[in-house]
Amino acid sequence: MPECQIPGWTSVRALPRAHGEPLGQGRIRAAPADFEVEEILGFEPDGEGDHLLLWVRKTGANTEWVARKLAGLLRVPSSAVGYAGLKDRHAITLQWFSVPRPRNGCPGWASLAPLGIEVLSERPHRRKLKRGALVGNRFRLLIRDFFPPQDALEARLGRISDQGAPDYFGEQRFGHEDGNLRGAHALLTGQASRVSRHERGLWLSAARSQIFNEVLAERVRRGNWAQPQPGDCLQLDGSHSYFLADDIDDTLTARAAAMDLHPTGPLWGEGEPPTGGAVRALECAVAAPFGPWLSGLAGYGMRQERRSLRLRVRDLVATRSSEGLRLELTLPAGTYATTVLREILDWG
Numbered sequence: 291m292p293e294c295q296i297p298g299w300t301s302v303r304a305l306p307r308a309h310g311e312p313l314g315q316g317r318i319r320a321a322p323a324d325f326e327v328e329e330i331l332g333f334e335p336d337g338e339g340d341h342l343l344l345w346v347r348k349t350g351a352n353t354e355w356v357a358r359k360l361a362g363l364l365r366v367p368s369s370a371v372g373y374a375g376l377k378d379r380h381a382i383t384l385q386w387f388s389v390p391r392p393r394n395g396c397p398g399w400a401s402l403a404p405l406g407i408e409v410l411s412e413r414p415h416r417r418k419l420k421r422g423a424l425v426g427n428r429f430r431l432l433i434r435d436f437f438p439p440q441d442a443l444e445a446r447l448g449r450i451s452d453q454g455a456p457d458y459f460g461e462q463r464f465g466h467e468d469g470n471l472r473g474a475h476a477l478l479t480g481q482a483s484r485v486s487r488h489e490r491g492l493w494l495s496a497a498r499s500q501i502f503n504e505v506l507a508e509r510v511r512r513g514n515w516a517q518p519q520p521g522d523c524l525q526l527d528g529s530h531s532y533f534l535a536d537d538i539d540d541t542l543t544a545r546a547a548a549m550d551l552h553p554t555g556p557l558w559g560e561g562e563p564p565t566g567g568a569v570r571a572l573e574c575a576v577a578a579p580f581g582p583w584l585s586g587l588a589g590y591g592m593r594q595e596r597r598s599l600r601l602r603v604r605d606l607v608a609t610r611s612s613e614g615l616r617l618e619l620t621l622p623a624g625t626y627a628t629t630v631l632r633e634i635l636d637w638g
Contacts, residue, residue, distance in 0.1 A: 301468070302461045305503060305632075306510045309449050312636045316436025316614055318628075322350045324432040325381035327627075330620070331374065332425035339416030341372075342396075344387045349406040352379040356407055357387060363397050366390055372419035375427075375623060378462065384410075388419035425528075426620055428605075429627045434614040436635055443608060443615075446634055450603050454549065455633050456510050457601035459499035460626030470496035478586030494590055497583050498557045505555045505576045506599050516553065516600045518542050521567030524551045525598050528622070532596050536566055552598040558584060559592035601625050 319325050335343045348356050357371040364370075372388035391414060399409035438446075464471050474497035476482035477490065485493070509515035518524055518538045525532040527550050535542055545551045556563045556573050563573045577584060604620040621627060631637070 313438035317434040319380045326430040327383040328428040329385040330426045335413035335415045341415045343413045343415045345411040347408040374424040431617045436614045454600040460628045521569035522553045552600040554596035557595040559594045560588035
C-alpha cells in the first residue's frame with residue numbers, strides 16, 4: 291500500500307534516533323508471552339461501592355474486545371465497562387476493568403478463559419474506571435535472536451536510563467498500514483462522511499500525534515530535544531503541568547538534566563502553540579505542510595495541549611538468555627515500549 295500522500299509526512303520507522311545507530315537486529319512479539327505488560331493503577335480499590343474492579347490477564351486480545359465480552363457476560367451495555375488504558379493485542383497484559391456490581395452475585399468468570407480472558411481478582415469500588423486513570427506500565431519483553439556486544443549494550447542502556455528517550459508516538463497509534471492517518475487526512479480534508487464518533491476520535495488523535503512526532507524529530511536532529519530552549523514550555527516530571535520559560539538559566543538547565551523538567555511539543559488544536567520565540571517558530575514551520583489538518587483540528591474543537599518530548603525510562607534491566615535479550619522497564623502512562631526499543635535495535 292502506498293504511503294500517506296501528505297507533504298512532510300514521516301513514517302515512525304524513519305524518525306531519527308537520539309542515541310546512535312541500532313546495536314543489531316532481533317525479533318519482538320514472536321509470541322504473546324514475549325511482550326508482557328502490567329498496568330500500574332496508582333490507587334487502591336475502595337473496597338465498597340456499586341462497581342467492581344477486575345484484575346484481568348488477557349492473552350492475544352485487545353482491550354475493547356475484552357470490555358465487550360465482559361459486558362456480554364454481565365448483560366450490560368459495553369459503555370458500562372470501564373478501563374484505564376488500551377493495551378496491545380499481541381501480548382499478555384494485566385490490567386484493570388470496572389463493571390457494574392452484579393446484584394445477584396458474580397457470574398462465572400471462568401467461562402471467559404477459553405477466550406484468553408482470566409479474571410484474577412475482583413474488588414468493590416465506588417466509581418467506574420476512567421480512561422487515563424493510571425500512572426504507568428511495567429514491561430517484561432523478550433527480544434529473540436538479539437545478542438549485542440555487552441559493552442555497547444551497557445553503554446546504550448545507561449544513556450537511556452540517564453537521559454531518557456524521544457517520546458515518539460508508536461506505530462500502534464497510527465493503525466495498520468497507517469490507516470488512522472489515512473482516515474484523518476480524509477476527515478480533515480472533507481473527503482470522509484458518516485464517520486462514527488469512535489473512529490473520528492482515533493483519527494484526530496493520529497493526526498495530532500503525527501504532527502507531534504514531526505516536531506520532536508526536528509528537535510532530535512538539532513540535538514536539543516532534551517535540553518530546554520528559550521521559549522520552551524517545560525513540563526514537570528510526572529505531571530501534565532507546564533510553564534513557559536522565556537529564558538533558560540542554570541537552574542532550569544540543571545533541573546532538566548536531573549529529569550525534573552522536560553521540554554514539550556504540541557498536540558495541535560485551535561490557535562497557536564503557547565511556546566515563544568524560536569521554539570514557536572520551529573513548531574509552526576514543521577506543522578505548516580499539514581495546513582488542512584491544522585484548520586480541521588481546530589474546527590473539531592481540539593485545544594492546544596502539550597506532551598513531553600522526553601520519555602523517562604525507569605527500572606531498565608537487561609538479562610541475556612539463549613533465546614536473546616530480556617528487558618524489563620517501567621514507563622509512564624500513554625507512552626510506548628517500542629519507542630525505547632528502537633533506540634536499541636531494529637526488528638522485522
